[in-house]
Amino acid sequence: MTSADWLGVLGAVTGVSGAVMGFVAYRRSGKFKAIDLRLSLRKAQSTLQADADELPALLQHAKKSRERVASATGAFGSGATKHWLDAWEVDFAALSQLQNEVAAFQKDCSKLSHAALESELVLAHQLQRKVDGVRAKYQHALAQDDTQREQLRQDQRMLTQARLSKG
Numbered sequence: 381m382t383s384a385d386w387l388g389v390l391g392a393v394t395g396v397s398g399a400v401m402g403f404v405a406y407r408r409s410g411k412f413k414a415i416d417l418r419l420s421l422r423k424a425q426s427t428l429q430a431d432a433d434e435l436p437a438l439l440q441h442a443k444k445s446r447e448r449v450a451s452a453t454g455a456f457g458s459g460a461t462k463h464w465l466d467a468w469e470v471d472f473a474a475l476s477q478l479q480n481e482v483a484a485f486q487k488d489c490s491k492l493s494h495a496a497l498e499s500e501l502v503l504a505h506q507l508q509r510k511v512d513g514v515r516a517k518y519q520h521a522l523a524q525d526d527t528q529r530e531q532l533r534q535d536q537r538m539l540t541q542a543r544l545s546k547g
Contacts, residue, residue: 417497421489424504428523431511432482435475442518443468445525452532466519478514484505 446464450456485507489500 414494414497417494417501418489418492421432421497421500421504424501424508425486425489428482428504428508428511431508431515435479435511436472438465438515438518439468439472439475442521442525443472445522449518449525449528449532453528456538457488478510482511541542 401460443465446461446468447456450458450461485500485503489497492500
């Protein structure tokens with residue numbers, strides 16, 4: 381064999397071994413991707429469950445807060461307060477369904493394919509947006525109540541100062 385023949389054989393062996401190593405690396409990267417997807421899904425499941433578990437207490441707290449502020453401002457029987465409480469009742473009733481969806485989402489993902497893992501992550505994102513929407517709505521309501529409470533305190537301080545200065 382001439383040196384050119386050896387170079388050809390060496391090139392063929394190098395090419396085949398490169399292709400085999402490339403295939404092995406591709407398979408490994410697929411396994412790592414599946415591990416990453418499973419980890420992301422488990423984190424999403426955990427976060428979603430924890431966030432959903434906090435909603436009933438948040439809604440109850442927001443309702444008590446709104447009722448107390450409405451009572452302190454003399455607006456407890458107003459149309460705005462009634463409308464808010466009616467919307468709260470609807471949201472609280474829908475909360476049960478949302479929690480059932482979240483509970484059903486808590487399943488084993490160890491045997492799912494890449495495509496199934498990606499679909500589950502999309503579903504997790506959709507459910508998280510629903511949970512976040514409810515949470516944001518009632519956190520905003522609580523912030524409004526806090527602003528109203530501060531205004532009531534300020535009004536009370538001004539009345540007290542006016543009484544003291546007349547006295």
